[in-house]
Each structure stands twice: as structure tokens, then as C-alpha cells.
Amino acid sequence: MNKKTKPNFKPYKKRSAHNYVFEMLKDYIISGVYKVGDQLPTEIELSQTLGISRAATREGLRELEGIGLITTVQGYKGGRFVNKIDSGIIVNGLDLLLQTQKASFDELMEARKAIECITVRMAALNRSEENLAAMSKVLNLRVDSKEEFYKKTFDLHEIVALASQNKVLFYIVQAIRKLIFQTYSNIALEENNIDLVMKTHYAIYSSIKNRDPEEAEKAMIFDIEAYRNLYLEVIEKHTKG
Amino acid sequence: MNKKTKPNFKPYKKRSAHNYVFEMLKDYIISGVYKVGDQLPTEIELSQTLGISRAATREGLRELEGIGLITTVQGYKGGRFVNKIDSGIIVNGLDLLLQTQKASFDELMEARKAIECITVRMAALNRSEENLAAMSKVLNLRVDSKEEFYKKTFDLHEIVALASQNKVLFYIVQAIRKLIFQTYSNIALEENNIDLVMKTHYAIYSSIKNRDPEEAEKAMIFDIEAYRNLYLEVIEKHTKG
DNA sequence: TTACATATAAATGTCTGACATAGCTATGAT
DNA sequence: ATCATAGCTATGTCAGACATTTATATGTAA
Numbered sequence: 001m002n003k004k005t006k007p008n009f010k011p012y013k014k015r016s017a018h019n020y021v022f023e024m025l026k027d028y029i030i031s032g033v034y035k036v037g038d039q040l041p042t043e044i045e046l047s048q049t050l051g052i053s054r055a056a057t058r059e060g061l062r063e064l065e066g067i068g069l070i071t072t073v074q075g076y077k078g079g080r081f082v083n084k085i086d087s088g089i090i091v092n093g094l095d096l097l098l099q100t101q102k103a104s105f106d107e108l109m110e111a112r113k114a115i116e117c118i119t120v121r122m123a124a125l126n127r128s129e130e131n132l133a134a135m136s137k138v139l140n141l142r143v144d145s146k147e148e149f150y151k152k153t154f155d156l157h158e159i160v161a162l163a164s165q166n167k168v169l170f171y172i173v174q175a176i177r178k179l180i181f182q183t184y185s186n187i188a189l190e191e192n193n194i195d196l197v198m199k200t201h202y203a204i205y206s207s208i209k210n211r212d213p214e215e216a217e218k219a220m221i222f223d224i225e226a227y228r229n230l231y232l233e234v235i236e237k238h239t240k241g
Numbered sequence: 242m243n244k245k246t247k248p249n250f251k252p253y254k255k256r257s258a259h260n261y262v263f264e265m266l267k268d269y270i271i272s273g274v275y276k277v278g279d280q281l282p283t284e285i286e287l288s289q290t291l292g293i294s295r296a297a298t299r300e301g302l303r304e305l306e307g308i309g310l311i312t313t314v315q316g317y318k319g320g321r322f323v324n325k326i327d328s329g330i331i332v333n334g335l336d337l338l339l340q341t342q343k344a345s346f347d348e349l350m351e352a353r354k355a356i357e358c359i360t361v362r363m364a365a366l367n368r369s370e371e372n373l374a375a376m377s378k379v380l381n382l383r384v385d386s387k388e389e390f391y392k393k394t395f396d397l398h399e400i401v402a403l404a405s406q407n408k409v410l411f412y413i414v415q416a417i418r419k420l421i422f423q424t425y426s427n428i429a430l431e432e433n434n435i436d437l438v439m440k441t442h443y444a445i446y447s448s449i450k451n452r453d454p455e456e457a458e459k460a461m462i463f464d465i466e467a468y469r470n471l472y473l474e475v476i477e478k479h480t481k482g
Numbered sequence: 483t484t485a486c487a488t489a490t491a492a493a494t495g496t497c498t499g500a501c502a503t504a505g506c507t508a509t510g511a512t
Numbered sequence: 513a514t515c516a517t518a519g520c521t522a523t524g525t526c527a528g529a530c531a532t533t534t535a536t537a538t539g540t541a542a
Contacts (some may be wrong), residue, residue, distance in 0.1 A: 007488080016494090016495065016496090017495075017496065018303065019498090021262060030337065030340060030341055034500090042521085042522065042523085042524085046520090052496085052497095053496055053497045054298050054496090054497090054498090054499095055299075055495095055497070056495075056496060056497080057301060058296075058300060058523090058524090059300060059303045059495095060299045061293060062259065062301075062303040062304045062307070063303045063304065063307040064306065064307070066303070066304040066305045066306065066307015066308045067308065067333065067334070067337070068334070069337075072523070073504095073505095073522085073523080074503075074521075074522070074523045074524070075503085075504040075505035075506065075521080075522065076504075076505050076506040076507070076519095076521055076522065077505080077506055077521080077522075078504075078505075078506090078522045078523060079521090079522060079523080079524090080520075085337065085338060085341045085342070085455040086338070087338070088337055089300060089334045090331050090335055090338060090339060092334075092521070093308070093309070093330045093333075093334050094331055094412075095331050096271065096308070096310075096326065096330060097326060097327070097328070097331060097412055098408065098412075099324070100273060100326045101270055101408050102408050103408040103411070104303075104508075107407050107408055107409050108409050110260070110407055110409075110410075111407055111410045111413070114356075114359040114360070114407075114410060115355075115359070115410075116364070116414075118355040118359055119357070120356075122355070133345065144512070147540095152530060157275060164506075166351055166352055166355075167339065167342050167344040167348055168339060168344050168348050168349050168351075168352035168417070169336055169351075169352045169355060169356075171335075171339075171342070172352070172356075172413060176409070178390040192381035193415050227445075237408070240501050247530055257523095257525090258523080258524075258525065258526095259525090283492085283494085284494070286492090293525085293526095293529090294526045294527070295526090295528095296524095296525070296526070297524075297525060297526080299494090299495090300524090300529090313494070314493085314494080314533095314534095315493070315494045315495070315532075315533050315534075316492080316493065316494075316532085316533040316534030316535070317490090317491065317492055317493065317533075317534045317535040317536070318493075318534075318536085319492075319493045319535090320492090320493060320494080321492060321494090346522075354531075384497085400534055405485075417496065417517065483529095483542100484540105484541100484542085485519065485540100485541090485542080486537080486540085486542095487538090487539085487540075487541095488537100488539075488540070489533100489536105489537080489539090489540105490519105490535105490536080490537075490538090491535090491536085491537095491542105492533100492534095492535095492536105493531075493532105493533085493534090493535105494531105494532080494534105495530100495531070495532065495533085496528085496529100496530080496531065496532090497528105497530080497531090498527105498528095498529090498530105499527100500525100500526085500527095501524100501525080501526080501531080502523100502524070502526090503522100503523080503524065503525090504521100504522085504523080504524090504527105505520100505521095505529085506519105506520090506521095506522105507519085508517100508518090508519080508520100508521080508526105509516105509517085509518080509519095510516090510517080510518095511514100511515085511517095512514085512515080512516095
């Protein structure tokens with residue numbers, strides 16, 4: 001038997017201590033033993049229970065923190081707490097990726113348009129009555145500040161994506177939208193722009209209600225391009241002023 | 242001034258030691274000071290340079306490992322090495338998300354179809370001559386094993402996504418495809434299936450060459466649904482046998 | 483010469499135990 | 513009532529020793 005082809009038998013399952021902590025807690029969190037908001041055992045408890053030093057235990061916990069599964073809080077009543085697992089868990093990775101690969105604002109908006117358009121079409125075909133009710137409720141909300149209006153906009157798009165009845169698309173749309181708003185922040189809407197956005201949102205709602213994918217897509221395109229243009233205008237002003 | 246509204250002034254930027262290590266190295270990696278494959282300074286060097294204990298340094302490194310930026314290798318010629326930043330960096334997060342939210346195989350395939358269809362349409366409109374040449378080269382490759390055929394299939398879809406000229410879509414398509422193949426592994430293709438797939442791939446290539454988005458989308462749908470059906474057949478057999 | 487065993491080197495991995503710090507809570511003085 | 517303070521409980525940090533891993537170099541025997 002050649003040296004090169006000799007199989008490299010490894011001892012049965014000899015993981016490092018820190019990795020053991022990481023994998024074990026990850027599994028517990030994924031399988032729901034620890035739920036959102038739950039506090040993990042303290043470092044000391046964990047290390048004593050597992051027979052692993054505090055240092056190695058902390059390394060495992062730090063890796064969990066890296067992938068976004070837990071949050072660490074120092075001080076009295078502090079500890080490690082299980083995060084909610086939502087689209088946020090891919091936003092950082094996507095951000096990192098697009099930053100290093102130097103993706104442009106236009107590419108991001110184009111991708112958003114492409115994906116959110118197909119999503120709104122599916123929403124028009126698959127929406128439930130509850131989805132409609134939720135959209136209607138959000139549309140009829142009175143808002144008193146721009147912040148509330150942004151929130152309302154975010155919520156509406158979220159329900160639309162949800163109405164597609166496809167979780168994968170839902171989370172991807174959410175992630176892209178979050179990334180756009182966190183990277184390029186919110187534009188300063190003028191009163192007349194608010195009116196325009198509200199009309200467009202109502203058009204999206206109507207066409208979804210009428211199960212009309214063509215119209216829904218048109219309205220969505222209009223909405224997204226309006227945002228894009230507003231953003232570019234603001235940029236324009238800034239670079240000039 | 243009320244207690245509740247009293248601003249909580251924090252000392253100017255007092256980060257924890259481990260977080261300092263994490264952020265600093267992250268910035269260096271993102272900005273390209275450390276490039277793909279580069280070895281970071283050893284723990285000891287880092288901790289001595291920064292005046293931070295080895296334990297805290299290791300925690301920061303472990304967090305970097307969590308987000309997928311570096312890989313740790315033990316032993317002689319070991320160390321910490323900078324990873325390639327590609328779609329892989331979001332695959333784990335997406336996997337985690339879909340696992341906990343219990344997204345189905347069908348939802349994943351449907352999302353893939355939706356996104357890869359719009360991507361192939363854009364490819365048909367935006368493809369460059371280089372893209373065509375790359376596709377042609379892959380299509381004409383002789384393959385001797387199923388593994389090589391899988392690789393070939395993967396490469397073709399990758400070039401198609403690239404031809405859309407949109408990095409965001411490219412990475413999202415890649416991430417979804419990787420997730421599908423790593424989760425549901427590869428189906429056992431029969432000889433006649435290979436022929437079918439090759440014909441379909443050629444149809445995708447032709448329609449992109451002809452700048453025909455409609456035909457390109459049709460071919461892509463055919464390709465994806467064929468894969469889906471083959472997979473379901475295999476599952477069927479397994480549950481019966 | 484070749485194959486195999488062994489030593490070495492250079493990195494990460496682990497452990498212990500002490501002390502520092504953060505931040506909510508309760509207590510007591512004004 | 514308000515403010516300062518001490519205490520509690522968690523994480524944060526440190527120093528220093530020793531263990532483990534693994535490629536490479538070295539030596540040894542067939």
C-alpha cells in the first residue's frame with residue numbers, strides 16, 4: 001500500500017473542546033431546546049457540567065456569537081441569550097460579500113427589483129385572505145412621523161413577501177431590503193413623495209387582491225424605481241451642496 | 242432631567258479586548274491588507290503586538306472563524322488563514338435560517354426557479370462574448386465520471402449567473418444552488434438522464450447566445466424541473482425500497 | 483537504497499486560578 | 513423623594529504552564 005493512498009484513519013470523533021461546546025449548543029438552539037430569548041447556562045456552569053475549562057468554553061460561545069446565534073450581555077443579570085433567527089442572520093454575510101466584491105448600489109437595487117418582482121407575482125397568485133387583511137391594516141394606519149412611515153413601508157413589503165407563501169424568497173427579500181436600508185439609510189421623503197408612495201402601495205395591494213400578477217409587478221417596479229430615483233436625487237444634492 | 246431620559250454617556254469607544262481583535266482583523270481582511278490564503282500573525286505575535294492576552298486574542302479569532310473569514314489549522318505549518326469570500330459565506334446562515342424555519346425542499350426549489358429564471362433572462366440580455374466562450378468551453382468538455390459531470394453542470398450554471406452581469410444575483414443564485422446540493426446531495430444520474438441534461442444545457446446556451454430571454458427561461462425551467470423530478474424519483478425509490 | 487521509526491519544530495489547544503469590570507438592585511443617608 | 517454607595521452576579525482579562533497536532537528532518541534497519 002502506497003504512502004500517498006494510505007487512508008488517514010482518525011480517532012473516532014475527537015473534536016476539540018471549544019468546538020464541542022459550539023456544536024452542542026448550536027444543535028440545542030436549532031432543535032429548540034433553548035428558545036429565542038432564553039439564557040444559556042453561565043460559563044462556569046457550562047464548563048463544570050461539560051468538564052471543559054472556562055477558556056475553551058468561552059471560545060465556543062464566541063463562535064456561536066460570530067454566527068449570530070447568541071448575544072452576550074455583561075453585568076448583573078447578564079449572560080448569553082439566544083437570538084431570534086430571522087433574515088438578519090444572513091444580512092451580515094451578504095454585506096461582507098458585497099462589500100469585498102464591490103457590488104454597486106445599482107446592482108443591489110436591480111437584484112432587489114428582480115427578486116421582489118417575481119415575489120409579488122407569486123403573492124398575487126398565492127395570497128391568503130389573512131395576508132390581504134394584514135396589508136389592509138397596515139395601509140390604513142395613521143402615521144405621525146417619517147420614522148413611522150418608514151416602518152409602515154417596511155411592514156407592507158414584508159407582508160407582500162410573506163404572501164408569496166415561499167419562506168426562502170421571503171427571507172431573501174427581507175435580507176436584501178434590510179441591507180439596502182442599513183447601508184444607504186433612509187432618504188428624506190418630502191410630503192408629495194409620501195403621497196406618491198402611498199398611492200403606489202395601494203396599487204400593489206389592489207392588484208394582489210385582484211390576483212393580477214402583471215399589475216402587481218408593474219406597481220412594484222414603479223415603487224422600487226421611485227425609491228431609487230429619490231435616493232439618487234438626494235445623493236446628487238449632497239455632492240453638489 | 243428625568244432619570245429615564247438621562248443620556249447614558251459612555252466613555253469614548255471603550256471596546257473589549259477580544260472585540261478589538263475581531264474588528265481590527267476584520268477590517269484588515271475586508272480592506273485587503275490580508276488577502277485570500279494569507280496567514281495571520283500567530284496568536285502569540287498578535288497578543289504581544291496588541292498588548293492583549295492570548296486568551297482574549299483567541300476569542301476574537303474564534304469570532305472571525307464564526308463569520309467564516311478565517312480557517313484555523315493546527316500543527317506544524319498551521320495557523321490562521323484568510324478564507325476566500327464567496328457565496329459560501331452566506332450558505333451556512335441561509336441553511337440555519339431555513340432549517341429552523343422548516344422550509345421545505347419544494348420551497349427551496351421554487352425559490353431557485355424564480356431567481357434563476359430572472360437571472361437567465363438577464364443573462365440573455367447582458368451576456369458578453371467572453372461569457373459565451375466560457376459556456377461553450379464547459380459544454381464541450383469531455384467528462385469521464387459522474388462527479389465530473391456534476392462539476393460541469395455546476396460550472397455552467399455559474400457562468401450563466403455571471404453573465405447576468407449582476408453580482409448580487411450571482412451570489413444569491415450560487416448560495417441557493419450550493420445549499421440545495423449540500424443538503425439534498427446529488428442524485429444518481431442514469432445515462433439517458435445525462436443526455437437529457439446535456440441537451441437542456443445546450444438549449445440554455447443557444448438562447449443566451451441568440452439573446453432570447455423567453456427561450457432561455459423556458460430551457461432553465463425545464464432543467465430545474467427535470468432535476469426536481471429526478472430527485473423526487475430517487476426519494477420515492479428509497480422510501481419504497 | 484528504501485522503508486520505517488523517531489525526534490524536532492512551530493503552530494494551536496487546554497487548563498488553572500486569580501483578579502477586573504459592568505451594571506442591576508437594594509440599602510441607607512440626606 | 514433623591515442621591516450616593518455597597519453588593520451581587522455575570523462576563524472580561526490576565527499570566528503562565530503544559531498538551532496536542534502535524535509537516536519535516538533525521539536516523540536506523542532491512
